[in-house]
Amino acid sequence: MTHVTLTINGEAHQAEVEPRLLLVHFIREVANLTGTHIGCDTTSCGACTVLINGTPAKSCTLLAVQVNGAEIQTVEGLEQNGQLHPIQQGFFEEHGLQCGFCTPGMMLVGKALLEQNPNPSEAEIRRAISGNLCRCTGYVNIVKAIDSAGKKMREPAATGAPTA
Amino acid sequence: MATDVGGYGRSVKRKEDPRFIRGKGNYVDDLKLPGMLYMDIVRSPYAHAKITSIDASKALALPGVLAVITGKDLDAYKLAWMPTLMSDTQMVLPIDRVVYQAQEVAAVIATERYIAADGVALVEVDYEPLPPVVDPYKALDPSSPLVRPDHADKNTNHIWHWESGDKARTDQLFNEAEVVVKEHMYLPRIHVSSIETCGCVASFDRVSGKLTVWMTTQAPHAIRTVFSLVTAASAVGQIPEHKIRIISPDIGGGFGGKVPVYPGYVIATAASVLTGHPVKWIEDRSENLQADSFARDYHMDVELAGKRDGTITALRVKTLADHGSADAAANPSKFPAGLFNVCTGSYAMEAAHVEVDGVYTNKPPGGVAYRCSFRVTEAVHAIERIVDRMAQELKVDPAALRMKNFIPPEKFPYKSPTGWEYDSGNYAGALKLAMEKIGYADLRREQAEKRARGELMGIGICTFTEIVGAGPSNTFDILGIKMFDSAEIRVHPTGSAIVRIGVQSQGQGHETTFAQIVAEELGLPVDNIVVEHGDTDTAPYGLGTYASRSTPTAGAATAMAARKIREKAKAIAAHLLEASPDDIEWGNYQFQVKGAPTRSKTMADVAFAAYTNHPQGMEAGLEAVDYYDPPNLTFPFGAYICIVDIDRGTGEVKIRRFLAVDDCGNIINPMIVEGQIHGGLTMGMAPALLEAITYDENGNIQQGTFMDYLLPTSMETPAWETDKTCTPSPHHPFGAKGVGESATVGAPPAIANAVVDALSHLGVTHLDIPITPWKVHKILEEHGLAEV
Ligand code: FES
Ligand code: FES
Numbered sequence: 003m004t005h006v007t008l009t010i011n012g013e014a015h016q017a018e019v020e021p022r023l024l025l026v027h028f029i030r031e032v033a034n035l036t037g038t039h040i041g042c043d044t045t046s047c048g049a050c051t052v053l054i055n056g057t058p059a060k061s062c063t064l065l066a067v068q069v070n071g072a073e074i075q076t077v078e079g080l081e082q083n084g085q086l087h088p089i090q091q092g093f094f095e096e097h098g099l100q101c102g103f104c105t106p107g108m109m110l111v112g113k114a115l116l117e118q119n120p121n122p123s124e125a126e127i128r129r130a131i132s133g134n135l136c137r138c139t140g141y142v143n144i145v146k147a148i149d150s151a152g153k154k155m156r157e158p159a160a161t162g163a164p165t166a
Numbered sequence: 167m168a169t170d171v172g173g174y175g176r177s178v179k180r181k182e183d184p185r186f187i188r189g190k191g192n193y194v195d196d197l198k199l200p201g202m203l204y205m206d207i208v209r210s211p212y213a214h215a216k217i218t219s220i221d222a223s224k225a226l227a228l229p230g231v232l233a234v235i236t237g238k239d240l241d242a243y244k245l246a247w248m249p250t251l252m253s254d255t256q257m258v259l260p261i262d263r264v265v266y267q268a269q270e271v272a273a274v275i276a277t278e279r280y281i282a283a284d285g286v287a288l289v290e291v292d293y294e295p296l297p298p299v300v301d302p303y304k305a306l307d308p309s310s311p312l313v314r315p316d317h318a319d320k321n322t323n324h325i326w327h328w329e330s331g332d333k334a335r336t337d338q339l340f341n342e343a344e345v346v347v348k349e350h351m352y353l354p355r356i357h358v359s360s361i362e363t364c365g366c367v368a369s370f371d372r373v374s375g376k377l378t379v380w381m382t383t384q385a386p387h388a389i390r391t392v393f394s395l396v397t398a399a400s401a402v403g404q405i406p407e408h409k410i411r412i413i414s415p416d417i418g419g420g421f422g423g424k425v426p427v428y429p430g431y432v433i434a435t436a437a438s439v440l441t442g443h444p445v446k447w448i449e450d451r452s453e454n455l456q457a458d459s460f461a462r463d464y465h466m467d468v469e470l471a472g473k474r475d476g477t478i479t480a481l482r483v484k485t486l487a488d489h490g491s492a493d494a495a496a497n498p499s500k501f502p503a504g505l506f507n508v509c510t511g512s513y514a515m516e517a518a519h520v521e522v523d524g525v526y527t528n529k530p531p532g533g534v535a536y537r538c539s540f541r542v543t544e545a546v547h548a549i550e551r552i553v554d555r556m557a558q559e560l561k562v563d564p565a566a567l568r569m570k571n572f573i574p575p576e577k578f579p580y581k582s583p584t585g586w587e588y589d590s591g592n593y594a595g596a597l598k599l600a601m602e603k604i605g606y607a608d609l610r611r612e613q614a615e616k617r618a619r620g621e622l623m624g625i626g627i628c629t630f631t632e633i634v635g636a637g638p639s640n641t642f643d644i645l646g647i648k649m650f651d652s653a654e655i656r657v658h659p660t661g662s663a664i665v666r667i668g669v670q671s672q673g674q675g676h677e678t679t680f681a682q683i684v685a686e687e688l689g690l691p692v693d694n695i696v697v698e699h700g701d702t703d704t705a706p707y708g709l710g711t712y713a714s715r716s717t718p719t720a721g722a723a724t725a726m727a728a729r730k731i732r733e734k735a736k737a738i739a740a741h742l743l744e745a746s747p748d749d750i751e752w753g754n755y756q757f758q759v760k761g762a763p764t765r766s767k768t769m770a771d772v773a774f775a776a777y778t779n780h781p782q783g784m785e786a787g788l789e790a791v792d793y794y795d796p797p798n799l800t801f802p803f804g805a806y807i808c809i810v811d812i813d814r815g816t817g818e819v820k821i822r823r824f825l826a827v828d829d830c831g832n833i834i835n836p837m838i839v840e841g842q843i844h845g846g847l848t849m850g851m852a853p854a855l856l857e858a859i860t861y862d863e864n865g866n867i868q869q870g871t872f873m874d875y876l877l878p879t880s881m882e883t884p885a886w887e888t889d890k891t892c893t894p895s896p897h898h899p900f901g902a903k904g905v906g907e908s909a910t911v912g913a914p915p916a917i918a919n920a921v922v923d924a925l926s927h928l929g930v931t932h933l934d935i936p937i938t939p940w941k942v943h944k945i946l947e948e949h950g951l952a953e954v
Contacts, residue, residue: 020280027279036196037189039418041361042451046872049361077189090187094179097841101673102186103361103418109187128880135872137361137419138673140844141880 006066010035011079021067026050028066029076037077037106041135048134051107052076058114060133077106080113088154089113089147098147100138107134112148116155124149171755172693173686174900177837181677181697182416191416194380197367199444203232205434206282207447208272208289209457210264213300213528213865214311215293217262220272225288230281232441234289235273235433237261243401245436248427249392250494251644252502254325255316256531258429264293265313265491266530267865268456270429275437275445298528298865299323302465302488305525313491313526325493325524330507331584336519339480343471347555349932353462353544355488355529355859356852357455358536359877360672362418364458365448366431368438378411379435384424384670385710386412388647390702392427393435402439414700420672421849422535422712425496426459456870460529460859461536463488464544470552476562478571481510481518481583483548487533489524494531496539496712498642498649504541507584508633511549512593512803513571518583528865537849537910539712546630550915551932554627558926563610564919565601568629569594579896586633588801589903590893592829596805597629600827603889604807617927620951622812626920627805630912634904635718635800644709648795651719652706653727655684656789659777661770662694668708669720670700674842674906676716679834680724683900687728688735689755689769706791714802714904717834718895723794725899730790735772738788741781742767800895800903804828806916812924814953817943819855819921825887826912831894831903840888843909847886850913852878854935 003018008028015033029038029052040062041049050062053075080087089109092098099105108131115122115130122130127148128141136144172178185191222234237259240246247255259270274285299305299313305323313323340346366381383389390412398404417424434447449458465486472478487503489495497504503522510518524533536543553571557564572593573580580588600606609625616623639648652668665684671677681695699705708720732752739757740747749760758766776788809823826843833839856876860868869875894901914935921937922930928949933941946952 022280030196031198031279034198035189036193037191039193039362040195041363041418042872044451044871044873047361047451077187081188086187093187094183097180097837099183099186100675100841100845101360101362101417101419102182102191103193105186106189124885132879132881135361135877135879137359137421137849137877138845139841140846140848140886141883142844142886143841145880145885 004067006070008066008069008072008074010074011076019066021065023066024062025064025066025069026061029061035076035078039103039106041103046135048107048111049104051110051134053110053114056114058111075110077109080109087113089151091154092147092151096143096147096150098139098144104134104136108136108144112151115148116152120156121152171685171689171691173682174832174834176682176835178678178682178692178835180675181681182675193362193416193418194365194367194382195448197380199367199369202367202444202446203275203277203441204279204282205437205445205447206274206286207270207430207453208274208286208291209453210267210269210271212264212293212295213267213298214296215264216296217260217264217271218292218294221290222272224290225274225285228281228285228288230277231274231285232277233275234285235259235275235437240436245400245402245432248396248432250492251426252493252495252497253499253645254493256492256494258432266528267867268453268530273433273437275441300527300861300863300865302486302525302527305527313528323526325489325526326502327523328502329519329521331519332517333519335517336480336482339517340469340471340482343479344474345559346469346471347552347559348469349552349555351466351468351548351551351932352934353464353547355460355463355532356536356857357460357859357875358421358423359455359875360419360421360423363449363451363454364424364428364430366434367444367446368435369444370438370442372442376409376411377405377435377439378413380413380415381431382417382424383412383414384420384672384712386414386670386700386702387668387707388644388709389427391647392645412702414670417672421537422496422539423458424672425539425710425712426494426534428458452871455875456867457530459494459534460490460532461534462544463532466544466548468548468552470556472556476560476567476570478513478515478556480515481549483509483520485522487522487524488527490527490529490532492531493524495533496535498636498644499646500641504539505633506541506545508542508582508586508631509545509548510582510584511546512573512629512631513553514573514577515583520584529861535712537846538907540636542633543911543914546911547915550628550630551918554919554922555931558931564627565597565606568597568627587798588631589798589895589897591631591801591803592891592893593629593803596803596827596829596891599889599891600805600807600825604823604825606807609809622814622924624810624920624924626808626810626916626918626923628912628916628919629805630803632802632908632911633799634714634802635796636715637799638797639795647709649709650793650795651708651723652791652793653720653724654706654791655727655731657688657731657773659774661690661773663688663690665695665697665724666705667697667699667720667724668706669711669716671711674711674716675835675838679838680721682834683721683724684728687725688731714906717902718800718898718904719794719796721902722796722899723792726794727790727792730792731788735769735788737784738772738775738780739767742771742775797897800831800898802828802830802903802905802908804908804912806912808916808920810917810920810924812942814946814951817939817946819937819942821851821884821917823887824884825889826909827889827891828905828908829891829893830905830908831898832892832901834902839905842905843888844886846907846909847913848878848883849910851883851917854914854917854937856936858936
């Protein structure tokens with residue numbers, strides 16, 4: 003057993019874990035944040051994508067101990083003070099999701115892209131999400147969603163947030 | 167005019183999204199119950215083998231492992247076998263023999279997920295390999311080993327023969343034909359691979375005797391009934407149906423792959439009943455991809471007869487259907503080859519004859535589903551490829567040949583040569599729009615110029631007819647359960663409502679579209695309507711969501727239930743307005759007095775009165791249930807045009823443009839319909855260019871992970887273009903037809919036709935899908951066209 007401390011969405015989570023525990027299982031089962039999903043066992047689908055110190059990573063292929071001490075952001079950390087992140091608004095408004103299973107990973111990749119490249123071309127968006135599989139949407143509206151989020155982030159205007 | 171309630175034709179934003187974009191969905195693997203155990207499965211490395219022994223002692227010695235369940239254990243409870251949806255049988259766990267690679271052999275129950283996996287590695291199974299049956303043609307050879315010796319009445323791998331149409335007349339037309347074209351087409355095995363795999367949490371409460379199963383299923387009610395029937399025949403003793411609750415929570419994509427009952431669900435349920443603990447089982451991707459049911463696997467000989475002037479006269483198809491080790495297709499019971507005999511498509515021909523033979527091989531159950539479970543994809547591929555082949559033979563434009571042979575709009579309802587009655591269609595209208603919109607004539611000119619320069623560009627057309635909305639109860643049932651569907655609506659006193667439906671969503675947006683139906687029919691704002699589905703304890707009985715049936719069946723039921731409510735509400739409105747019901751009309755989403763529209767009551771006014779001031783002698787409340795038995799199927803259609811460029815260096819096919827003109831009748835939510843088409847096109851492109859499951863001569867699967875089975879990514883998927891025409895279904899309550907699988911059915915032949923078109927001047931007449939760079943490059947090499 004190894005002691006692991008991770009800061010997830012700004013909150014510290016500590017646990018004694020087996021060294022073999024995957025990061026995605028730490029997030030889902032130790033921290034109980036089930037928005038991060040699992041879709042494969044070969045690092046192919048990206049459903050498990052989280053941001054580690056701001057960079058997208060597939061949490062199914064990392065051990066929790068490998069990222070001990072890191073800052074992790076998951077889908078649950080996107081909304082701040084009741085205000086949806088522009089990437090969430092983009093997916094909602096552009097119908098960028100259907101079953102929603104790939105969506106957390108897609109949004110985090112989109113957010114990381116926009117932080118690095120605030121005005122990406124369609125080709126750049128497609129390249130950024132090329133490690134994330136979506137079986138439902140055909141990607142067209144995901145590309146639009148990220149593009150629309152980019153516009154919102156460039157000119158922050160008040161937009162209505164959908165409520166549960 | 168009343169305010170917009172968000173009814174038909176509105177792109178209302180989805181009600182389910184606020185939870186999904188916050189990571190607050192409720193998928194099966196998100197559920198954790200106190201005392202929950204985990205199950206993992208030991209699987210066979212062989213496609214065909216005898217099991218000589220299973221030694222679980224090392225696994226059982228591992229702290230945390232509580233049980234190892236084998237076929238012999240289940241057999242003691244008469245649970246080692248289960249029925250398939252096609253009334254065949256399938257092993258839950260084998261007693262002495264495995265019949266496909268990755269078949270479930272034993273299950274380990276442990277206190278933790280990782281310990282269950284450790285336990286799996288410690289179970290020692292001895293096998294004696296048997297010769298596997300891999301090739302379905304060889305499977306029919308009398309010397310072939312038997313896949314299913316348990317079928318004592320059969321001494322063959324042949325499952326069934328089925329045929330449809332007029333053989334004598336078809337043969338005669340072929341004999342008289344001025345021109346006949348013929349191709350052998352193989353539609354390979356493919357796998358739906360929804361991004362969420364399958365799994366369940368089964369929880370049996372020993373005190374109440376109630377079994378609750380959260381399950382990745384597209385058909386919870388049917389599962390409940392089957393579970394009750396299966397337990398009745400077992401030594402566990404029947405669990406009565408009111409003590410079984412199946413909950414299908416948020417589902418991460420289904421596409422038909424979550425219709426069957428997989429052994430894992432049954433073993434986990436048995437484990438919970440036997441231990442009294444909740445048991446969770448979640449497949450990993452390799453298990454999902456290697457062992458769950460597959461689609462297609464149709465070997466088709468397709469022939470088309472016609473006249474020199476381009477008139478098509480007859481179609482003849484002979485098919486070998488590889489069903490793997492069990493006939494587990496999700497077809498309606500009376501349709502062993504699904505709706506495959508809709509393969510005369512959009513063309514008015516005199517006769518057709520279609521034959522299909524089902525065959526067992528040592529593979530997991532095949533022929534089930536991939537965003538189309540009833541063999542319509544196969545049917546459309548056959549006809550749309552062979553029509554193009556005819557155009558090539560006659561040296562006429564494939565669009566012109568189609569235009570000449572379309573069933574004309576005035577011929578509807580149209581009786582097809584194999585017995586279907588098409589409800590409505592305007593095929594020429596859709597193709598004309600597609601050709602104008604994409605600039606067909608200019609593209610043909612461009613192609614000719616490019617061809618002269620040695621560049622390879624192709625234009626592919628597909629004008630398909632779909633058949634959905636199963637189905638009318640006189641012919642459609644699954645295991646005897648009729649394929650109607652249902653809805654229940656309750657309007658609350660303050661003018662909001664709850665709708666419960668018998669179908670279930672795996673991403674189609676039912677929480678939104680079904681609310682829109684009620685909004686339109688009752689004039690209540692869509693925000694005030696909540697839709698519940700997927701819980702058999704609360705939802706009315708239904709057969710589930712697949713084969714584009716939700717809108718044609720449960721959508722119709724929802725409209726009919728709402729209309730029952732409106733009828734009653736009208737009487738209450740008359741009472742409130744002190745008028746005779748005959749003088750009340752429904753307009754502008756309210757009840758108004760004829761000739762005096764200012765004297766009106768809204769549905770909210772009426773709802774309040776239904777609980778506070780209802781007319782004496784009338785029952786209080788405002789609710790209704792409807793079970794809708796469709797009078798016929800619906801026949802959506804479309805005209806797709808695909809433009810491809812072929813890279814002469816790599817052989818890669820690049821889709822430059824793809825325009826889909828769809829006609830699914832009246833539309834509830836255009837945004838959601840467009841999204842369904844985008845997704846469907848992508849799942850049509852996938853088998854056309856990328857995906858196939860193949861087996862080596864030993865029955866080893868060759869694409870067992872996402873490293874080898876290539877789902878389309880954002881890089882290969884083009885920016886789909888869409889448009890629509892609207893030909894309402896005359897028999898559906900609001901003229902809708904269903905759309906979920908149209909694009910998956912229509913896209914593959916459009917793409918294949920485009921590639922063959924690009925290579926047709928080289929004498930290429932057909933290419934089997936997936937059209938990989940390797941296949942194309944070989945042709946380029948043969949003709950000295952490969953660039954180095
Ligand atoms: S679950 Fe991590 S990449 Fe698929
Ligand atoms: S929305 Fe279903 S996988 Fe992307």
